[in-house]
Amino acid sequence: MPAAPDAITSPQNPRIKNLLRLQQKSSERRQQNLTIIEGYRELTIARQAGVAVHSLFVCPELASPAQQEALAGMLDRDSEWFTVSKPVFEKVAYREGSDGILALVRPPQHKLANLKLPAAPLLLVLEAVEKPGNLGAILRTADAAQADAVIVCDPRTDLYNPNAIRSSIGCIFTVPTVATTREELLAWCRQHGIRTYAAALTETAIPYTTCDFRGPTALVMGTEADGLTPELREACDQTIIIPMRGAIDSLNVSTATAILTFEAVRQRQQR
Known part of the structure; x- marks a missing residue:
């Protein structure tokens, strides 16, 4: 995994605001062709199915070191990843007891x-x-x-x-x-x-x-x-x-x- 940027610590960060829009509005998901996966298990299953990760948001206080290490192998060459402070992550997490891992992915388009x-x-x-x-x-x-x-x-x-x-x-x-x-x-x-x-x-x-x-x-x-x-x-x-x-x-x-x-x-x- 590449060196992490400074942690996102403000809920006013544009990426955090976009996560909330994607979480709440199907129109945003359709327009951006993105959806949200929360959780290490769910993301692992998606990656095994060939789903590409657009960007990854990790809270080091919640994700285990082993999970964080394994996430390195889930990223594509052009994937972005960000560390997020616990208060900000808890704002965007949509389930209780989150493991501190959230990803934006391109959903498959089956016909x-x-x-x-x-x-x-x-x-x-x-x-x-x-x-x-x-x-x-x-x-x-x-x-x-x-x-x-x-x-x-x-x-x-x-x-x-x-x-x-x-x-x-x-x-x-x-x-x-x-x-x-x-x-x-x-x-x-x-x-x-x-x-x-x-x-x-x-x-x-x-x-x-x-x-x-x-x-x-x-x-x-x-x-x-x-x-x-x-x-x-x-x-x-x-x-x-x-x-x-x-x-x-x-x-x-x-x-x-x-x-x-x-x-x-x-x-x-x-x-």
């Missing part, structure tokens, strides 16, 4: 047309997701199950929202994640022979355990509040349910996604 898929892909589709925590939890499921992509139709949140990165523990960088429209998704699935399974409570829905997920499969999930839109639900090939045996009639979307995803994994392992 449907550029996805490299196996013969029988397993895809997770989310419609109009708006809670970064739900998106992050589903990305962790996708990583654990080695799903081939997560596709978000008409998202209501920035896919690379710092809170989504945090809740995914960096898994948004390990699984190709694409934002698209409902129409583009459906056309693309038809073009590639991908069967779409909509999770929704309808009269024609069948239990998920009766489905064959071994072929090209897209599991399509709606929002917590409203579920799938009628347009997307009716356009899917099959409607499926997770049978409920208690008083409630639905599960948290991230929990439901995990159940369906690992049923598909189970079937594929038995093939």
